[in-house]
Amino acid sequence: MEDYLQKILRARVYDVAEETPLEKAKNLSKKFENNIWFKREDLQPVFSFKLRGAFNRMSQLSKEELNKGVIASSAGNHAQGVALSASFLKCRAVIVMPLTTPVMKVRAVESHKAEVILFGETYDECYGKALDISKKENLTFIHPFDDPEVIAGQGTIGLEILRQSQTPPDAIYIAVGGGGLIAGVSAYVKAIWPDTKIIGVEPEDACAMTLSLKANEPIELESIGLFADGVAVRKVGETTFSICKKNIDEMVTVSTDEICAAIKDVFEDTRSILEPAGALSIAGLKKHVVNNQLKNNNLVAIACGANMNFERLRFVAERAELGEEKEAMIAVGIPEKAGSLKLLCKTLGSRSLTEFSYRISEGKTAQIFMGVEVSNNNDRELLTAEIKRGGFDCHDLSNDELSKVHLRHMVGGRLPRAISQISKGEYIELLYRFEFPERPGALMRFVNSMRPEWTISIFHYRNHGADTGRIVIGVLVNDSEIQAWNEFVKKIGYKNWDETDNPAYKLFLGA
Known part of the structure; x- marks a missing residue:
């Protein structure tokens, strides 16, 4: 953990990323009788935290590696982070994305002059395709989560949360896909303020980390739900799992309806619209507060992404009322x-x-x-x-x-x-x-x-x-x-x- 603390403190992210605000969620705080804060990673230039890890990894590539170019597999947010980083570093970027990726995310990646290849229906299929291309064309593969420098880049969010908080949070709620975000944030927070609880949140139909922690080893899911496409991962990373099993205090799983209700909650507090994966932590926070009858706690939820097709709002609005009961x-x-x-x-x-x-x-x-x-x-x-x-x-x-x-x-x-x-x-x-x-x-x-x-x-x-x-x-x-x-x-x-x-x-x- 000391090694990751040093990596996070030395991480290079602010050439392209921004320090995002920690905003009080006034409506949600009043409703649940706790002090609730949103870490607004949806306000990054690519509307997602993924830019931090991608740039920190790519900024450490050699000149020879940059000349050859990079490749990544992603459902969208990591893809945009790699594409923008490549544009800043002036190198070639190839992105393999699932066929199910929202059109808005594909266009956003292409807007940064990256080459997009649509392949397969899940992240895992894209991952295999990207590794094949990486070997054939000698491109450096930028992993979306299972890489120490990517993890360190995401860890700078934890650094900012503790610096921006008047008092250390009682708990931080973090969306979990492959585990890069929660691994980075927990590595820093537990090293500086170990009393702060780290609560991971996953969809009920894509809960690889929850099952892996119970089994004490990474578990591969046979199938996954795609509603929260940003966290639709069959298997968490080996590196991220080794960090998470030491640092995660609890996992919470939520339904599609509960995610939709959380999107509505964030909108009512901020007038911003998160994507399903981006609102995952808020849905988990709400459920955890109710189940544990928490009162007067200082709670932080990382709003980690806002890349969603407008057409999907019809479904979200339809299901939000059910999710709110x-x-x-x-x-x-x-x-x-x-x-x-x-x-x-x-x-x-x-x-x-x-x-x-x-x-x-x-x-x-x-x-x-x-x-x-x-x-x-x-x-x-x-x-x-x-x-x-x-x-x-x-x-x-x-x-x-x-x-x-x-x-x-x-x-x-x-x-x-x-x-x-x-x-x-x-x-x-x-x-x-x-x-x-x-x-x-x-x-x-x-x-x-x-x-x-x-x-x-x-x-x-x-x-x-x-x-x-x-x-x-x-x-x-x-x-x-x-x-x-x-x-x-x-x-x-x-x-x-x-x-x-x-x-x-x-x-x-x-x-």
Whole structure:
């Protein structure tokens, strides 16, 4: 460890990297009753800490090695660090990246004039390809984590944290992929302030370090999740593991939903958007604080990267509420008869809906898919109990991956044949879109203002976080009541569109 302390103190990083701020997370601190700080490595020139280790390693290459060039394998952040370092040192850089790498990261590497080769689906496949090219073209391989000089470069983050802290942190939370970041930071921190706990954080589906520490040897995973692509590594480094097994106090694993919730937390505190791997430490901090009931501690989380495709935000926003335990997804069975929907809404009381999908069906029972705002998991259990006491069949789908990813978008179907045949000549199905001010009670006001004899046949609503709510409603109305329906639409006062003749409705939903 003394050797690494010297390496970190001598590390050359600031020719290209910057000393990043240690910022107080005011909202998160208040929410969790601890003093929480973000080490803002997302503010580096390449929006990631990886620049430190890459440049420290490359700055020590000989003139002959620089003339021949370097090669690296990376999912993106190390690639950008190597590419920018090569540009500064004026040497050739070849980067092998997985085919699954976000386009934004590929373009960022190419912007530094590096040569990009897309190969394989995981880091390990890229790693093998890069080593082959390295031997054939005599290029120096710059390892993303399992190299003493790379580790030392990352260790300068630990140096800055202790220098910037008014008092030594009680714990530092660090994202773990191959282990370079946590190895470097822990080597410095444990040498200077051994009482500070080092907490590693990994995704549940990419937890190579967690399993390796339990086995007391590096373990290779058979498969890994790719959501947090910056830490999607099958096997940690031999060098990093030897350091980590001495210095890591505890490992925490988190779910995809918990990572999404952490991205939202950082945004609310800083108005910055981290990538999944970048928010990993914050997700781990939150989970560790709750599980251990920590109060009034000084806690630091390293926000280590912000390279994420904009298109991915749709998924992050969708899952963040579930990760915060603020939304319950439930399936409710209601009697297929007029008035049942109103009774369910009455049972829900003042709770705010985030989603509501219903299509009339054949048989005695209809299934409704709902998203409902809740306070926490205990409140979610209370909600399902209340619905069951109201006489409805209820299933909690909040932890069901099929429902979260697919089913919520697939609820629907055509008007059942039996209903359309019975209704012919007496009832017709009208389809309307409505927009209304998104405020508590507005949706319930709409439902309660409808006539009980009007059978609702379609209902879909989703809270999009805007100031305007949008619903689609289908209703079976008697021929003699068309005028009454038109009067209702006018009286309700909400902006609306008649979609009964919409071709898409006729193709997918109509009788």
